[in-house]
Amino acid sequence: MATETNGVLQNMRQYIDIGANLTDPMFRGFYHGKQSHADDFDEVVKRAIQQGVRKMLVTGSNLTESESAMQLARLHQKLLYATVGVHPCHSLEVENNLDPAKYLQDLEDLALKGKREGTVMAFGEIGLDYARLHYAPADIQRKYFIKQLDIAERLDLPLFLHSRDCAVDFEAILVPRLPKLPKRGVVHSFTGTIEEMQSLVALGFSIGVNGCSLKTEENLEVVKAIPLDKIMLETDAPWCEIRPSHASSKFLKANNEHDELPPSVKKEKFVMGTMVRGRCEPCTISQVASVVAALKGVTLEDLCETAWKNCVTMFGFDEEL
Template sequence: MATENADAVQHQYIDIGANLTDPMFRGVYYDKQKHEDDFDAILERARNRGVKKMLVTGSNIEESRLAVQLAEQHKKLLYATVGVHPCHTMDIETSGDPDKYFAELEALARKGKEDGTVKAFGEIGMDYARLHYAPADVQRKHFTRQLDIAEKLDLPLFLHMRDCADDFNAILYPRLSTLPRRGVVHSFTGTHEEMTSFVAHGFSIGINGCSLKTEENLAVAREVPLERIMLETDAPWCEIRPSHASSKLLIQAGKHEQALKSGFDKVKKEKFVKGKMVSGRCEPCAISQVAAVVAELKGISVEELCEVAWANSVKMFGFEESVEYNNS
């Protein structure tokens, strides 16, 4: 287990998955403005916690454009992915012109890659746990179409796979010889067998609060090879909650407890207070809690884990080592 006092150490993090285009970060919940825009405060809390870089996830063409805009506005702090999440694949079906949709998606990714703002192609994949958003056949079709684009882009893949491993692998694995890059299976919640298969095929594993909910999740996360671990929050989702199996590890890690709780004062959105986090809305600063749990699982220091996860992320996505910010 870790031996250093977390209060005395400033770790540095790369959050490889943050949905910063979500309206929640502007105070909007279910199309209603509940409190003032506190986006800048969210970024500041992340910086104060040691988050040096964040990959802003694109979930459809509109959100991908917004992700790129954020990366342009916050250079060297924010970067973007471009892609269509499986739960948004019906957006392609209803666009009226899927070919045009994909052409625009590819053009956005290509230009962003050239500009240095886009570091991955995704979030693409399949999700059979939420078929009410898009039927399985639609998800399969558009996962395949997006892999066609990925073959031309030479960007790491940012993958989503939930409750669909057999179909997912049947589409992905035969394409590996023609895909120029591997990537990360983010927000991983699969089995040990699924994890080891992805690792054996050259993929990394993204771990967040959703990856640490159950005892089975913890057992799988413990076995992810260090050289394949990446840390993320999937904010505003996937916070570590008291009901999760991972919460006991935060309690066990008494040496981390004060530092992990410091700065995490929360209020309900209806009672918003400037400078405080909102209950139920995960933020990138919470990556320190994810790191603490994973370090406990691996029996190593948070510092060692952060160094390895940082190196893994820089190597895959080509982040600059510089952490100077330009927020103009």
């Protein structure tokens, strides 16, 4: 891809981060309810832009976060966009609400409003997570996955899906709905098996890859097998960074192509302009891209261009920057 600066065309890698939890308090300096450093949200956004991130989907995990994500999208038009939905780990929040039906109606109304105004590009994060049943039991997760798919059929938006250790139930619920979900969507932060990935791809879904998708050698084999036209890149910030202990880290050490990131410090030693150690940011999408390109045996530029096209095609982003 190329950009024009002072009339001169320059090559620049451009990214769309399809999963950034920018409503998380960490980006305002709060950790576990306590403020550890100054609000550096604007610096986080600036670093992302400097690294080539041109679009970000801000994840909505419940009604409140979805509203906050939409507000961020209004404040940062053409850069930030929102998803609206209830994450499976938040499904008890709906079940225990005084009026669950109203909660779901409010969710649908919010998504429709965001779709009309151009701030909402996907419905989610919805799905199942059997790895964290301490947040919500499986039957409650299934109940609200089904109810949110009812909403999805009326919205006609791509889905932003979560699937963790639940492949059989996930597909059993999802597959009968597919005729009424023509825009399909993306299964983000994918950590499943090759067979699970291939099944989802055969159903028409794209696969979101971040640091959590690149932890083990088995994970790397899965990413290697994802068709290029089904890959999307993400960070899931502030989670899912690539850590030195991850199988993918060896590619970062061996490959100098990915752009240099700013220095990081512990939150207790925070200085404005530095990254916070252990807090993933959208700017680190360049690391995810570098690993994926190496695994796929393609240039970083070709991977970025393909991932960009995949996202624009699915979500309908305006390519004007």
